[in-house]
Each structure stands twice: as structure tokens, then as C-alpha cells.
């Protein structure tokens with residue numbers, strides 16, 4: 001299958017970043033779809049995202065360790081550099097912190113650095129209707145969108161659910177939506193500023 005490749009024929013690297021939502025339990029489905037599109041995939045989780053994923057299975061599936069925390073000074077990088085990033089599921093917490101430039105998790109540090117380097121990034125928030133109603137969340141999505149982040153959000157993607165029902169609705173999630181937003185993302189976006 002043809003897929004995202006660099007000029008020298010290597011597979012392009014996609015970082016899938018999973019935040020603290022029950023949807024993250026099923027992120028292996030996204031990994032599978034991305035690999036079928038030709039991406040080499042690495043999974044990064046937030047510390048809360050780590051509570052939901054099966055690290056061993058994802059490491060087996062991707063061939064790379066799942067990273068969650070910043071490395072220690074002097075440690076070598078264990079992941080190849082990213083050609084694109086996809087935050088899915090993206091929590092309200094991570095979206096809001098990202099929009100104001102906070103880097104207190106590895107996931108946020110990677111995103112904010114990648115954004116500054118013009119790496120294509122898509123974000124697919126998953127949350128309930130109560131959390132999504134907070135005005136800061138909408139403002140953060142708008143800001144990220146204005147800066148070139150491909151924000152995939154709204155009823156056309158997945159309908160907001162009542163609090164406490166996110167786990168039940170995970171089966172209906174359209175895992176392809178974030179990947180579709182990255183198709184054609186061969187050109188870097190202009191860095192912010």
C-alpha cells in the first residue's frame with residue numbers, strides 16, 4: 001500500500017499522543033489504521049493517559065516503547081523524530097494547557113516544540129458535554145486552529161456525551177477522522193510567530 005514516505009523511501013513517523021480518557025484504551029485501533037496508511041507509529045501518553053493503555057501491547061504493535069515521562073538528563077532519545085503528530089484522544093486539560101504553552105508533560109513538550117518547528121499536528125478532542133461547555137476549552141480550540149493545528153471536533157466527528165458515559169460510547173468513535181486531517185500533510189506548516 002502506498003503511504004506517507006520520505007524522499008529516500010523511509011516510512012514517515014507519526015506520534016500518536018493519547019491523553020487521560022477511556023477512549024485511550026482503544027488507541028491500538030488508531031495505530032493499526034495509521035500503519036495501514038504507511039506510517040511508522042510511536043505512541044506517547046500523558047501520565048493520566050498511561051492509566052488507560054496497554055503499554056506492552058502497544059510496544060509490540062509499534063515496535064517502539066510507549067513514552068510518558070521526560071527522559072533524564074543524558075539519556076538517549078528512544079524514538080525517531082516525528083514527521084507528524086496526532087493527539088487522540090485529546091483531553092480538555094491538555095488542549096487548554098497546550099493553548100497557553102504549558103509543557104509540564106512530555107506530551108505537551110513534544111507538541112509545543114513540534115508546533116514551533118512546523119511539524120503538522122492534528123488534535124481530536126474527546127470529552128463530555130459538560131466539560132466541553134467551559135469557555136476556555138472553545139477558546140483554546142480556536143487558538144490552536146488559528147495557529148495551524150488541524151482541530152477535528154464537532155458533531156460531524158463525534159457527538160458530545162453526557163458525563164459518565166464516555167467509556168460506553170468509545171466503540172462508536174471514528175478513529176479515521178484524525179488521520180484524514182493529516183493526509184497531504186507533507187508540507188510543514190509555518191511555525192507560529
Ligand SMILES: Cc1cc2nc3c(=O)[nH]c(=O)nc-3n(C[C@H](O)[C@H](O)[C@H](O)COP(=O)(O)O)c2cc1C
Pocket residue numbers: 018019020021022023046047048049090091092093094095105126127128131166
Ligand atoms: C474515568 C475518567 C474518564 C475521563 N474521561 C475524560 C475524557 O473523556 N475527556 C477529558 O477531557 N477528560 C477526561 N477525564 C479527565 C482527565 O483524565 C483529567 O482532566 C486529566 O487531568 C487529564 O490529564 P491529561 O490531559 O494530561 O491527559 C477523565 C477522568 C477519569 C478519571
